[in-house]
Amino acid sequence: MLGIHGLLARLVDVILIVAGALLASHIRFEDFEQTQVDGAFITLSVALALVSFPVAGLYKSWRGRSLLRLTGLVSLAWLLVQAGGLVLMFSVHRTDVISRLWFVYWTAISAAGFIGARLMLHTVLRSVRYAGMNLRNVAVVGGGVHCKELVGKLQASPASGFRASALFDVSAGEVFAPNVIPVFEDLEKFAEHVRKNGIREIWLALPLSEAQTMLRFVNEFRDDLVNIRFIPDVRSLALFDADVVDLIGAPAISLVASPLSARAMVQKEIFDRLFAALVLLALAPLLLIIAIAVKCSSRGPVFFTQCRKGADGQVFRIYKFRTMRAHVEKAGVVTQAAKGDPRITRVGALLRGTSLDELPQFLNVLRGEMSVVGPRPHAIEHDEIYKKLVDGYIHRYRIKPGITGWAQVNGFRGETDRLEKMQKRVEHDLYYLQNWSFRLDMRIVIATMLKGLVSSNAY
Template sequence: MLGIQGLVARLVDVFLIVAGAVLASHIRFEDTVQSRLDGAFITFSVAFALVSFPAFGLYESWRGRSLLRLVSRASLAWIVVQACGLVLMFSLHRTEVISRLWLAYWTAITGGVLIASRLMTYGVLRRVRRAGMNLRDVAVVGYGAHCQRIVRKMEASPASGFRASAMFDVRPGTDVALACVSVIDDFHEFTEYVRSNGVQEIWLALPLSEGSTIQRFVNEFRNELVNIRFIPDMQSVAMFDGAMIDLIGAPAINLMASPLPAHALVQKDIFDRIFAAVALLALAPLLLVIAVAVKLSSRGPVFFTQYRKGADGRIFKIYKFRTMRPHVESAGVVTQATKGDSRITSVGRLLRRTSLDELPQFFNVLRGEMSVVGPRPHAIEHDELYRKIVNGYIHRYRIKPGITGWAQINGFRGETDRLEKMQKRVEHDLYYLLNWSFALDMRIVVATVAKGLVSSNAY
């Protein structure tokens, strides 16, 4: 059932959406007599928000979770709501009555206040929890470095709202080195401590091999209102973060699979398509100028095409502006461009240095073959070479390749004449997969525009 907190949160969001529309109208139409609102559009947006926001997890408890992820979820959710509203209004042939400037003001104002309201709530709760209120006592079960790491993380984040009150040492005699937490090595003494002190959470920081211990605690507290959470030690066996998923109705842990859950991939795909469409419309004059310049620079086609691997190894044809004079290479061989390469035209050299040759890849993004941000795709011949000698290389293709990426804005782009360069690039790509968020994508896009257009490594 919908709790009182969830109901209040929804009512606040509805108020902010409507208030944002009214304020935008007053800003757009200075004369209050002339100010007008499109009631249908506002109603649609409110309805879409009430349906979409829960799907993005905006009404869940964010205790102990990332603030940046909350901001990115709220931003993306509101953009999706407005996009859906626009599509519906277009299908009803009502777009001509909507002021584009009013819509821009409304989207920006409401997006800002939706984020601000959550930041304010988040900030208030952090202060309250730092003051020792609204805390949840946690008893940790485990041993070794993984268990100690969980307790120390809890101690280092007092604003998260969790407080370690005791630890059950599964293997007595090991060095637990936790001075701030009571360590108990007797099972019955531990269970009595949990019950008598009103401990609300038990975290099982155990490896997968401790199945019997996990079952023992689940059975012991089966009929009590104690949250039992399993935090497995996955570092030694999982390629990524060992996320738990629902698979044909059964819980499953990803050991080697895409680190991005299905809903994140959907969010990323929606953003990619919208961003690519807007970019192509905005850059159309520049694309035309570059196409003419390439055509005049040397004989040959305007676009260079080459087959690359996409998500899950699917082959697609990538588009770039041609930067080299037409030449023939041996079958199965792709020669990378080098400094002072005579094959590169004068126009091509400028395009490669500024990355403008990559702009046609927005068509690949629009077609769903690439993403705006992701690991850069390499020639298939290079894939076959590096997958055998660079650890983790093939896992770059767990998601769609991108026009730009974490490796590129950190200087790992251009020629890979040494194996160490490719290893560093792959390390950065895997870091991106492990730490993906909408906020990180935005950071990479901004960094690409701000400093990534010109690079000394591109030639």
């Protein structure tokens, strides 16, 4: 059964659809007397919206949730309604009487109306909630840092519509809740307080290991109209920020998996290919000059190739300009270049000091084996050593390795003759994975161009 708020929301949306169609017709045909609309199409869109919008969850409470996501959901739902209406009108041979410009105007105006109405409502509710009204009381169950942070977020965001009004402390540690929030350690007294004060939200801020504690609270409030939500503390288990994904229709929390979403991976992939292609085209004359210089500096091939690990441990051949005289390494041993290394040629020293020897790796990027920005790949022989010595080392390969990275622009490049140097490099790589954004990639690219090409650590 629909509440008054649901009915009003539907009525407003119907008005916005009809008003948008009429305004679009007036704009399209300019002269008011020539204004014309297709009543059947408008009626069909209203009917489809009244069916589709509830399915999309547009009439559910959006308390504490992302407005950006709501805006996207509204736009998508309305576009699907209009697309469905067009298909049905086409099936009854009525599309010939529909003005395409009018349809575009109508779709845009009504979409703006839907979004504007919801943002206006949110602004009003925000003001009301800051005044201490329209708040939903929450009882938090938990202890430790995770619970403290959750209570802090509730207090810092009254506009979300939630207010911490009770705390059940499951830890034996110091009680951290402010004085205004009653703290309980006895379940019976806690349950009495929740029922007496009409609290309708209980949030379990607990680690996954507290299954028995969760069960106690679920059983206690089984016959009450209380929403019990589990907000797990998975930081002790999850390497990166835990995310809930849908697997074969079941929710799954990613504890150790790729830290980048599919959308982020697509963004990086598009940028990588375009950037690599532009660099190779723009620097083609320089690449030719370097190739000639390398060939003339000593006997051997122009390019040095070596097997490295890519995303998910896939092995590929990395390309560099050769900077050393041809030599043979012992099987299973890779000797890093050191300061004053006699194997390095004069041309090679210049290339290594300016990182110009890395330019052929844009071929690896174009081939999809590397990224412009990411953790630097190491020799496979070094991988086998350091993954046992440095915590989190192997997770650098959750994404494609990069030509440059957060560690490199912060000075952690070149020889890793001490374990501490590799640990610092890995710390910076993991920071990059945990805090990735397209803006951070651009920052690293710009930093590399401005200061990252020349380094005293590169030899």
